[in-house]
Amino acid sequence: MQSEDMNVISVKELTLQPNPAKNITYLSFHADKQYAYTLQLFDITGKLLLQKNAVAQTGINNVPINVEQFANGLYFVALKNDKGEIKTVKLIKE
Secondary structure, three states: OOOOOOOOOOHHHOEEEOOOEOOEEEEEEEEOOOEEEEEEEEEOOOOEEEEEEEEEOOEEEEEEEEOOOOOOEEEEEEEEEOOOOEEEEEEEEO
């Protein structure tokens, strides 16, 4: 990968399923090329509850997120790529 390559998160492809979730939800997104990313789960107050670092593969990526241990309520899942671009989606835990 060359430094001038753009690694953009495809916003229209970023989804959580199932949502609402009871145990496991999957963050699905499309990557135009391979890049490092950080996935973060925040509660409604902004407290960081979970963080995963991984590498997106070209094409569709499905990342499991275990939310079983968290209380029912509203959460935010943020995906940050290696260029610092962030996309956030809401997650309802039931």
